[in-house]
Amino acid sequence: MxxxxxxxxxxxxxxxxxxxxxxxxxxxxxxxxxxxxxxxxxxxxxxxxxxxxxxxxxxxxxxxxxxxxxxxxxxxxxxxxxxxxxxxxxxxxxxxxxxxxxxxxxxxxxxxxxxxxxxxxxxxxxxxxxxxxxxxxxxxxxxxxxxxxxxxxxxxxxxxxxxxxxxxxxxxxxxxxxxxxxxxxxxxxxxxxxxxxxxAARLDIPGAVVVALALGALTFGLIDKMALLVVAGLLLLAVFVVIELRSDHPLVPPSLFASRIFTAANLVTFAVYAALGGVFFLLILQLQLVAGYSPLMSGMATVPVTLIMLALSAPAGRWAQVHGARIPMTAGPLLAAAGLVLLLRIGPDATYLTDVLPGVLVFGLGLSVLVAPLTGAVLGAVPSSEAGIASGVNNAVARTAQLLAVAALPGLAGITGSLGDPVEFDRGFGVAMWICAGLLMTGSLLAAVLLRAPRHTPTLDNVDCMPQCGVAGPALAPLHKTE
The missing domain is CATH 1.20.1250.20 (MFS general substrate transporter like domains)
Structure with a gap:
């Protein structure tokens, strides 16, 4: 047609x-x-x-x-x-x-x-x-x-x-x-x-299989605390890089990473989305297991994050289009980290208005400041003809970060074994939120140090912003450029 x-x-x-x-x-x-x-x-x-x-x-x-x-x-x-x-x-x-x-x-x-x-x-x-x-x-x-x-x-x-x-x-x-x-x-x-x-005439089947094996080994190793599998996963990731460098039809074109801005934005993506993966996995459990919320109430507790992003992501994207992505990508993760510190107030019999909502609002505000400028930076770092694959790679980086965070974070925070001990889970939740706050601050530091103005910035007519907050779902705001 x-x-x-x-x-x-x-x-x-x-x-x-x-x-x-x-x-x-x-x-x-x-x-x-x-x-x-x-x-x-x-x-x-x-x-x-x-x-x-x-x-x-x-x-x-x-x-x-x-x-x-x-x-x-x-x-x-x-x-x-x-x-x-x-x-x-x-x-x-x-x-x-x-x-x-x-x-x-x-x-x-x-x-x-x-x-x-x-x-x-x-x-x-x-x-x-x-x-x-x-x-x-x-x-x-x-x-x-x-x-x-x-x-x-x-x-x-x-x-x-x-x-x-x-x-x-x-x-x-x-x-x-x-x-x-x-x-x-x-x-x-x-x-x-x-x-x-x-x-391309052929599909990069070898690359897809190797990266699946690599992520599978890392996930198994991190969840079951098997160092040998973690090492195997890292080695397979190295093999994946070699395959992509040598392929004439790579799944992830290495040429994209010739752009310092593209590389920096994806490093920020990895740090930030690792934090988000851990937060959305553990927060719902904390609300139900420790605070005693019902499934309906725990689900409604995080709705303000999505509503704030629906309202503020587009203005944040317009601001970054004029002034550059570096400031919002530096400030956004810091705001989100402050929100996680406020979420430490959630404990037994937590009151929503005083113990949950303030952290949720600040966390949502931080994401609203960050997400659209982040993906705009990814697209602005590559020619428009490569916008589709650049957005896809950034989306895959975000999902991989969430995958590894959910695998590693509970063990790092001391949340293991049965779900029947609210006191132990509450203690681990506090440790996990500090780890996630540290990841967000790492993302902020990476943005502050590595980001400069991109070669070009996508116009608002050619990008979309779709905030979504499911931990296992797509990147929070994948932006796609139309031709």
Whole structure:
């Protein structure tokens, strides 16, 4: 289909395409948000310990982080609609397996499959808008997609908490099935197929396999405290770098890192998102296990973070566009770190207005200052023709940071074994928040020292900002440039 034949956003076909992509991305983002809220109930129901809950999150994040770039490449080669539909169907089937899991091993296995499906689904959502909507309307379409994605992120904690209390933790997985059915039917009927005529002739399968093995070894090693596996994971990461340097069709083009700004922004991303991974994993557990909150109340407790980001991310991006990203990327992590210090007030019988809300507000304000300038710096550091792969690499870096943080942080903070001792968990939570605050301050220092003005800054008409706060979900604000 040529550019001239692409439907306008105001047409019936354009609206159907937007519906399919919004619902598709919302299925993944809602799942990521609500699984965190369900963790205490999952632990109780399946009689598992902290390690089991770590794997419940990391089984998904591991395969998602490993294969998300490959998933985007598959769509370019085999057809974006086809791979998107495969991802949605696979996500629904894996969700059913999650819901009927009778033990933690079955649940983790299903979550691993869910992550593979997510790696097919997630890149395709925005790619379908870029390839299926008339060029003149793509900015508006991406804005609507972003806005509704943010609304889904805000509703997720409320919907998840309500479902868990009403029908049990299994319901948060079963709800994906009817949504996925609508997405598949609309996509097959209304969304045209598209390919990338400039895609590389071959896929970087060796790179994808090696990085998956590397992250798997690191995750196993960090959760089970097996130094040999950690070393093996680091060696496999070195092998991955060699593969990418020698490949003529690399999964992660080494040329991107020739830009000092791109490299610096991704270092900041790794430090900051490692902190966020730990915070969103442990905060919900602290609220339920120590403060005695219900799933619904613990989910609602973090909603202000998403609302603040919805309100302030765009103004922060505009400010950074004029004044540069260095100041907000330095100040944002410091504000977020201050929020974590305030969250140390959460303990037994914590009062929301005095013990929880102040930390949540300051933490959310810090993220709002940081996220849009961070991704703008990533895109501004590369030519516009490489904006898509640059955003994908940054997204993968964020997911990898979250994966490793969830694997390592509980052990570092002394949170191990059973979930039945609130006093021990409370003590470990305090240590973990100080570690996460240290990671945020490290990100701030990296930004202050390494960042300078990028070669060019994306205009606001060509980027979108989608704040999402699920620890296992996508990067908090992936920005994509339209052509």
């Amino acid at each position: 040529s550019t001239e034949e692409l439907p306008r956003l105001g047409s019936a076909t354009g609206r159907w395409i937007l519906l399919a992509t919004i619902l598709g991305s919302s299925v993944a983002s809602l799942d990521a948000t609500v699984v965190n809220i369900a963790l205490p109930r999952i632990g109780e129901s399946l009689d598992t310990d902290v390690a089991g809950l770590q794997w419940t999150l990391n089984g998904y994040t591991l395969t998602l982080a490993s294969f998300i770039l490959l998933g985007g490449s598959l769509g370019d080669h085999l057809g974006r609609r086809k791979v998107f539909v495969w991802g949605v169907i696979g996500f629904a089937l894996a969700s059913v397996l999650c819901g009927v899991a009778v033990n933690i091993e079955m649940l983790v296995g299903a979550r691993i499959l869910q992550g593979v499906a997510g790696a097919l689904l997630t890149p395709g959502s925005l790619a379908l808008i870029s390839s299926s909507i008339d060029q003149r309307d793509q900015g508006a379409a991406i804005g609507l997609w972003s806005g509704f994605g943010g609304v889904a992120g805000a509703l997720g904690p409320f919907l998840g908490g309500w479902l868990i209390e009403l029908a049990g933790w299994q319901s948060i997985f079963f709800i994906n099935v009817p949504l996925a059915l609508v997405v598949v039917l609309v996509t097959l009927k209304q969304v045209p197929e598209s390919h990338d005529p400039n895609a």
